[in-house]
Amino acid sequence: MSKETLEIRFHGRGGQGAVTAANLLAAAALKAGNRGVQAFPHFGAERRGAPVKAFARISDSEVNLRSQIYDPNIIVVLDAGLMDIIDITEGAKKETVIIINTPAKPQDFEFSKTYRVATVDATGIAIKYNLLLSGIPIINTPILGALPHFTERVGMEHIIGAIKERFRGEAGEANANAANDTYKATEVNS
Amino acid sequence: METIINTANGIAAKAVQMARPKVVAAYPITPQTVVVEAIAKHVETGELDAEFICVESEHSAMAATIAASATGVRTFTATSSHGLLLMHEMVHWAALARLPVVMVNVNRTVGPGWNIWADNNDSMSQRDTGWMQVHCASNQEVFDSIIQAYKLAEDGRVQLPIMVNYDGFILSHTSMPVDIPSQAEIDAFLPERVPCWSIDPKNPVSHGNLVPPEYYMEHRASMQNAHMAAKELFPKLANEWKEKFGIYHGGLIEDYKLDGAEYVIVTLGTLGAEAKVSVDELRKAGHKVGLARIRMFRPFPAEEILRIAKGRKSLVVIDRNISPGYEGVTFTETKSVLYGNSNVPVYGYIAGLGGRDVTYKHIIDIAMEAVNGKASPDVTKWWGLKENEVIS
Numbered sequence: 001m002s003k004e005t006l007e008i009r010f011h012g013r014g015g016q017g018a019v020t021a022a023n024l025l026a027a028a029a030l031k032a033g034n035r036g037v038q039a040f041p042h043f044g045a046e047r048r049g050a051p052v053k054a055f056a057r058i059s060d061s062e063v064n065l066r067s068q069i070y071d072p073n074i075i076v077v078l079d080a081g082l083m084d085i086i087d088i089t090e091g092a093k094k095e096t097v098i099i100i101n102t103p104a105k106p107q108d109f110e111f112s113k114t115y116r117v118a119t120v121d122a123t124g125i126a127i128k129y130n131l132l133l134s135g136i137p138i139i140n141t142p143i144l145g146a147l148p149h150f151t152e153r154v155g156m157e158h159i160i161g162a163i164k165e166r167f168r169g170e171a172g173e174a175n176a177n178a179a180n181d182t183y184k185a186t187e188v189n190s
Numbered sequence: 191m192e193t194i195i196n197t198a199n200g201i202a203a204k205a206v207q208m209a210r211p212k213v214v215a216a217y218p219i220t221p222q223t224v225v226v227e228a229i230a231k232h233v234e235t236g237e238l239d240a241e242f243i244c245v246e247s248e249h250s251a252m253a254a255t256i257a258a259s260a261t262g263v264r265t266f267t268a269t270s271s272h273g274l275l276l277m278h279e280m281v282h283w284a285a286l287a288r289l290p291v292v293m294v295n296v297n298r299t300v301g302p303g304w305n306i307w308a309d310n311n312d313s314m315s316q317r318d319t320g321w322m323q324v325h326c327a328s329n330q331e332v333f334d335s336i337i338q339a340y341k342l343a344e345d346g347r348v349q350l351p352i353m354v355n356y357d358g359f360i361l362s363h364t365s366m367p368v369d370i371p372s373q374a375e376i377d378a379f380l381p382e383r384v385p386c387w388s389i390d391p392k393n394p395v396s397h398g399n400l401v402p403p404e405y406y407m408e409h410r411a412s413m414q415n416a417h418m419a420a421k422e423l424f425p426k427l428a429n430e431w432k433e434k435f436g437i438y439h440g441g442l443i444e445d446y447k448l449d450g451a452e453y454v455i456v457t458l459g460t461l462g463a464e465a466k467v468s469v470d471e472l473r474k475a476g477h478k479v480g481l482a483r484i485r486m487f488r489p490f491p492a493e494e495i496l497r498i499a500k501g502r503k504s505l506v507v508i509d510r511n512i513s514p515g516y517e518g519v520t521f522t523e524t525k526s527v528l529y530g531n532s533n534v535p536v537y538g539y540i541a542g543l544g545g546r547d548v549t550y551k552h553i554i555d556i557a558m559e560a561v562n563g564k565a566s567p568d569v570t571k572w573w574g575l576k577e578n579e580v581i582s
Contacts, residue, residue, distance in 0.1 A: 064466040066327075070549075
């Protein structure tokens with residue numbers, strides 16, 4: 001299959017909002033004029049704190065694929081701690097981009113020699129904007145700000161638009177500002 | 191036309207809201223889906239002016255829907271898997287009472303082994319209840335089919351209940367964009383139900399009474415005629431929808447790249463969306479393979495199956511279900527149509543039971559067995575089976 005369809009995989013823990021991140025990305029991609037968008041959870045039984053996956057597809061035309069994603073173009077890791085227990089690089093190819101929420105630098109990760117790695121401290125940004133739910137930083141909206149660096153299919157204005165549609169008023173502003181900060185703070189290995 | 195993005199469950203609830211039923215009865219606990227939760231919200235916010243009856247089981251959900259429908263109003267319920275099975279007696283009842291109930295069934299596996307993922311064995315087990323069955327492959331088709339289902343079911347020539355099916359998780363939990371006509375456009379396509387008869391306390395009649403052997407067969411034959419009428423009407427509704435809104439998913443069957451096809455994949459549900467990608471790839475590689483996605487499973491599109499079989503080298507049927515002790519249900523149905531009418535061989539494959547992921551690559555491999563002359567017409571083949579884990 002030709003890779004005209006951009007495929008993204010999110011890794012998070014149950015409760016961190018990986019599914020919401022995938023849904024917001026799909027909504028943003030639709031705003032950007034992509035007719036074919038999809039967002040779906042890993043088809044499993046989710047438990048709070050357990051490793052979970054969510055997926056998104058973005059294409060110019062209607063997406064007919066209904067199977068899960070096995071070789072993503074972009075991998076987003078909401079919780080760097082997951083990398084100790086699962087292989088987040090599964091299915092990655094040389095050109096795959098791996099975006100990690102961490103205060104560390106791309107070159108701190110051994111696999112940055114193989115893949116393009118981007119890092120951003122989305123947790124720190126969430127705390128800065130007081131994006132907390134039951135005391136836990138919300139990172140699924142801020143982390144979306146890293147994506148426009150790696151695809152022309154979605155721009156920051158579409159990400160912001162989707163976030164503000166989902167969260168109205170002050171919450172929308174705070175989430176949007178956090179995503180903008182993420183966009184600016186994202187670092188990539190060369 | 192407004193484009194919204196939501197899961198098939200959210201889209202189904204939106205379609206029901208716009209169809210304006212007067213009564214929705216549902217059992218809100220597992221294996222129920224978000225469909226009824228979203229409808230309850232529409233009722234609570236006043237977006238849908240309906241009575242929401244929260245019942246104590248699926249059997250009661252269908253009983254309440256039947257009673258409400260008999261008063262002449264538009265009704266709805268949704269279910270899935272074991273919920274549908276618990277309804278079974280009342281599912282028969284709705285059909286034999288000739289009530290145009292619309293029900294969403296999210297296709298999920300039957301346990302044990304306990305499994306919440308997609309397969310069609312739940313709805314296939316209701317095949318002989320007299321309900322019409324539509325199977326969807328996209329969220330847009332879920333929306334369009336629910337609106338069309340009401341119009342079909344309530345038509346004076348039909349007067350039968352209809353089950354709108356879509357695969358659990360694969361559509362139910364997947365967000366996709368859907369074009370939604372305005373309420374005025376939906377109202378124009380689907381006016382208020384005009385019942386052929388109704389229960390009215392001011393004019394009491396007896397309904398559902400004893401029908402002795404002298405009359406029962408005629409009752410069944412009338413129902414059969416209604417199914418035949420529905421088979422003619424459904425493609426017309428699909429065309430009317432296409433003319434009004436520019437959206438078309440096919441008639442009883444969706445044809446995909448059948449022109450010049452020597453081999454045709456036959457399947458239903460989301461396998462029929464994934465298979466389009468397989469056909470695209472096979473065509474690129476020079477293999478003349480097309481796809482026939484069955485949209486309406488009951489009434490069964492026999493004439494359409496004959497049409498798509500004509501002049502082919504073989505048909506390859508993929509079932510996400512099994513009739514234990516025999517074979518995949520669509521495989522059986524397809525062969526029965528061809529018997530005496532066609533010598534085109536039909537090959538049967540069972541794939542994706544219990545939600546096992548079926549990718550476009552798997553479907554390519556299945557089709558290539560036919561193309562390479564390696565498929566066998568005698569036995570149903572299980573695709574992707576871990577042979578060493580099967581007890582013999």
